[in-house]
Amino acid sequence: ETGVTQSPTHLIKTRGQQVTLRCSSQSGHNTVSWYQQALGQGPQFIFQYYREEENGRGNFPPRFSGLQFPNYSSELNVNALELDDSALYLCASSPGTVTDTQYFGPGTRLTVL
Amino acid sequence: QKEVEQDPGPLSVPEGAIVSLNCTYSNSAFQYFMWYRQYSRKGPELLMYTYSSGNKEDGRFTAQVDKSSKYISLFIRDSQPSDSATYLCAMSGDYKLSFGAGTTVTVRA
Numbered sequence: 189e190t191g192v193t194q195s196p197t198h199l200i201k202t203r204g205q206q207v208t209l210r211c212s213s214q215s216g217h218n219t220v221s222w223y224q225q226a227l228g229q230g231p232q233f234i235f236q237y238y239r240e241e242e243n244g245r246g247n248f249p250p251r252f253s254g255l256q257f258p259n260y261s262s263e264l265n266v267n268a269l270e271l272d273d274s275a276l277y278l279c280a281s282s283p284g285t286v287t288d289t290q291y292f293g294p295g296t297r298l299t300v301l
Numbered sequence: 302q303k304e305v306e307q308d309p310g311p312l313s314v315p316e317g318a319i320v321s322l323n324c325t326y327s328n329s330a331f332q333y334f335m336w337y338r339q340y341s342r343k344g345p346e347l348l349m350y351t352y353s354s355g356n357k358e359d360g361r362f363t364a365q366v367d368k369s370s371k372y373i374s375l376f377i378r379d380s381q382p383s384d385s386a387t388y389l390c391a392m393s394g395d396y397k398l399s400f401g402a403g404t405t406v407t408v409r410a
Contacts, residue, residue, distance in 0.1 A: 190344070221397065228309070230389050230400030231345070244396045278344055280398075289335075290398060292344035 190214070192281050192293035200299045206267045209296045213260040213281030219243070220262045221290060222254060225276040237262060238284075266298075274300045304328050307390055307401025315409050320377040322388050324401045327371065330394035334366050336375045337389040339403065345389055349375065380408045 191214040201207050213220050219238045223231035233246035237256035251267040260281075266273060276297050280290035307324045314320055322336075333352055337345035349364040351357045357364045365374040373392070377384055387403040 190346075192344075223398075223400075228402070230305070230307070230391075230402045231398070233397040233399070236396050246397065276342075289347055289350055291347065292337075294344045295342075297342070 190281075190291035190293065192279065192291055194277075194279055194293040194296050196296060197294070198297045198299075200301065201269050202301050203269055203271060205269050205300075206265065207269060207298060209264045209266075209277050209279075209298070211262045211264070211279035211281075211293055213262065213279075214291060215260055217260060217281035217283050217291075219282045219284060219288070220256055221280045221282075222262075222264045223278040223280065224248075224273075225278060225295070227275070231278055234264070269300045271300050274298060302327060304399050305390065305392060305401045308404055309402050311405040311407060313407045313409060314380055316380060316382060318380050318408075320375075320380050320384065320406055320408070322375045322377075322390070322404050322406070324373050324390035324392075325371055326373075326392055326399075328392075328394065328399070329371075331392040331399070333393045334364070334373050335391040335393075335398070336362075336364055337391060337400075339387045339389060341387075345391075348388075382408050382410045384408050 221236040222234040225231040235245040236243045256262040276295040282288035336349040354368045363376040390401040391398045
């Protein structure tokens, strides 16, 4: 076990709705990264937070946003859901940034109908 | 062209065989190379982490990196049915990981 937890496990939403996914990092890990994994694909980087500030962003639109809190928890928010947003959403925590190993949670499976 | 290319397989081998997996990449800035294992409907689990070119061995697993050819490999010796999973290569030059599509491996008892 990596010590990284995510909630909820599964979620079903309809197109146009908004969703919030949650992650709890390992204690002492100041960095959290979020990834989207479509079925049959590798994870795609969404963004990274370091000490509550966005540290980098992948090729995702602004309707994907995040927050990181001082208690090692974080959120991924997606507005105006689209069918293509259906995927496994993974968070990964690490002590620092560039060279540190990222430890993944079990993911939240989002289905958009 | 994708930044990281990985043959999705599937790959089916008998128990005890050597499993050979590989990825190619195009970004010369990548310096850190990883292999993750992912069971169905689970998060990726780190198997191997290497920096720059060379070999690294950990039990039945050997990771190889050839930066001159932009090619990385993972070998699994004496494969077991419990090794059946999807194997993802990942690499990084900065703050984000870039993943291959994953290779699905089945080890037949």
